[in-house]
Amino acid sequence: MFAFLVIGCGGSPAADPPAGSIAELTRISVALRGIRPSRTELDAVQVSPAALDPIVDGWLDTDAFGDTLRDLHAEVWRFRADSLVPLPSLGPLESTSSGAITASVNEAPLRWVEALIRDRRPYTEVLTAGDTFVDPVVAAVFQGAAHDSGGDAWQQTSFTDGRPAAGLLSQPMFHHRYRSDAFNFHRQRATAIARIFLCTDYEVLDSSIDGAVFVSEPPPADELTRPECAACHAELEPIAAALWGFEPHTSQILVNLSYDKDCEGTNDEFGTDVVDTCYPLRYWNADRSDDWADWGLHPPGLRDQPVDDLAALGRTIAADPRFAECTTRRFYGYFTETDPLAVSGEVIDPLVDTFVGSGFDAVTLIRAIVTSDAFRTGPPRIVRPEQLGRTIEDLTGFRWQLDPDPDACRDGTQFEDCWGTVDLLGSSRFGFRVLGGGIDGTSTVTPEHTPTPTRAMVGRALASRAAAFVVAADLAEPDPGRRRLLRRVESGDDGEEVVRDQLADVAFRVLAHPVAPDGPEVDALYALFVAGRAGASPADGWVLALTGLLDDPELWFW
């Protein structure tokens, strides 16, 4: 009730939203779903703060929450790397665009983990599960899992090639994303595993290698005893050894060469069968799972703890205390836009206990994070580009898309260069994900959680397009109940009172708190309406006003 009394007459919420307030509700909504609360939800919490908890519980079982789960894992795992050279449109995929191939292979592991979490399976299965997710494209690209043409586009299924059940480590996309070329011996993959699941990023360690160690050519085993090497290799070598059996990266070039050979014979350079680098690509080869021994490498394990195989490695990592803490830190860091490794033990430890005590239920952990005092009272965060896109689409129905090269897709004859329609806020290759502060998963791997010039340009451009879209759509819709934002005016209305009333109503929807028709927010919006209206039509006034509102600082910061 206190929150209602504070904001019932309009005005922006306080910096530290009280518990049970609509400001807290908005903060949680943006974090969990990337969109603002609905008017119904806002009204419910305004009436009774106790309504907040069941609303949040409901959100944790929505597709919008699933979108966030995929975004989170795309960022932590550094997937959705659409800037990489795409796999070619050849063989069974000759009529599939590069954009479709890229989208499917990138999303498969993200949909897999989304389902894992939403099915309330222990999060440890991210390292121990034996299932996967495929759509028709993924099943055509990678060996090991079939797609039922009579089922849904995206399907949960099991691997059929006997590969070890090791969750993400069994997914072909993990091995496609993290290369292991020539003499890398799976170390890049091991580096990724250590960073993702154990929160040890070997690429940023402050250690220096004396090049003389390479000149003296120690045998590989000595990498674990030489201090200058052991800093990284003590952990990386045993993990890497467990990954033998998964093939090195299959590049676009190799696939092209293989089809040039009609998928017959051998790749002389790599000594592999060409058929394995034609679709469906073979990434698992059980016959090679012990090849680490042939190279005199350290046997599989987690530091000093030996393991028999990759499945055992997955179980061992999942049982390591660092896994629970690292997962908690990664989730907390994502939802609070903070450095996960810099969060104090005082904040993290209780969350780790909650996570472990729940049986590693990620939903429980996430709920604990977003309902914590630290989350509620933390500093303002900046909306991610994916969240901004969903917010705008939810408010206006506008999705910012572009076909970067329509000619390439014409007649289906140039699918190599055909990307099709791209979601501009979800793409780093053609869109604005990186310019909007996000990552591309390969070069730009740290999001920018601060205002930037390009972030401002993205927001302005998106807002102007969305405003034009929704104004045109709403004013053309004769039934006000079917409109999205302009429910109280008609095309010719431009009297100040009716305009202010409508602006207040729209602002409540967009800003997620009551706004008085004579308050400062509407004063500023009305000034925009007048400026846009001048010498033009009321519709132009609405477009300008909504452009400002859809790019409001309250949408930037949450």
Place this chain on the structure above:
Amino acid sequence: MHGTTLSRRALLALGAGGVVAPRALAGPAPAGDRRLIVVFVKGGWDTTYFVDPKLGLPTVDGPELDEDPGDPYDREWIRTFGEIPIVVNDVKRPNVSRFFERWADRCAVVNGIATGSIAHGAARMRVLSGSHLPDQPDLCSAVGADDARYPVGALDFSGDGQTGVTAPSTARIGRSRQLGLLAAPVAHGDALDAYFRSRLTQLGPDRVQPGADEALDRARRLRDEAGVALSALPLATHELDDDVTTAVDLLAAGVARAALLESSAAWDTHTNNPVQHNLLDDLFSALGVLADGLDAASLLDDTLVVVVSEMTRSPRRNDTAGKAHWPGTSAVLFGAGVSGGRVVGATDADLLAMAVDPVTGRPDPSGSMVTHGAFAAGILRHLDVDPARWLPDATPFSAWAR
């Protein structure tokens, strides 16, 4: 105009598109007015194929292994440009020769930069920023930080730039140069800016992040002052050949003080190291275009260009004629304030960095290593950016500078 530092008021008075015109006065720009272009060669170049000659050494598998005995012109030999010995091959890498023929007097080579890492990501961070920390701004971002003379301090063409706290003053071009799609002005921009600022005030400092106002201002300046140039960028994935021209155009138009470019060709030659011949030839073709472009725009005297890779390659080849990673690299610098025609720093017969005299850059066992931090700090100082702000533990290495 480069003879003095213009106030922001004066710059704004120049109007759209005319922030800082090419210099017309005699004399180079002072250090604080110098621009920076970093060309990052991503993946690891083989320095023994050009700037760090090791021909004939039994410890190094150099480019001479690739000579075609049937072609008398396909020969590796050392040609000295000024005092810079360069490994050249008139058949395989003619553009390397062409470049140094034309620009050696403006170039310095720094050999033996010790990075201490053989991991791509770690070495890249160290070379580009001088530090192992992932949030350490790269050189271009640091040079452009807080610089209000330009719409943005730095432009990142590569995607590999690290901004850290300099994010409010840095702009990424995008993998397909999609920044151009955002550069068109939006109607009633001033009114929208005024609305945004009024809302910032209404919300107060506790509800917004610092830097929003600066971001808005820089966005407006990018649209107003560089919108034409940016909007002309074609939407397509871009390579270094395109970027060198675009970078010159944008720097000449006063869009930014620094630009980070990248060659993302297949430099990581774990197999088939002879690919380096073609890659280096293409690289120096692009560098030639860059130097020519800067010169034509009267910017070469005022722009420092740093060409560097995160690592060189191992001295010996493996069974697939490839080379592994090596914990060191070299750099080619040309332009503003470079002591041309010289080599500083050195490596030994195992391609390992040698200690050098920090003033002369000559090998000196009692000297110090040219670390990635020292190298980066020297560049910052050369552009009148306090290296202590960004690399407090590094002693600047500037033996390559006049």
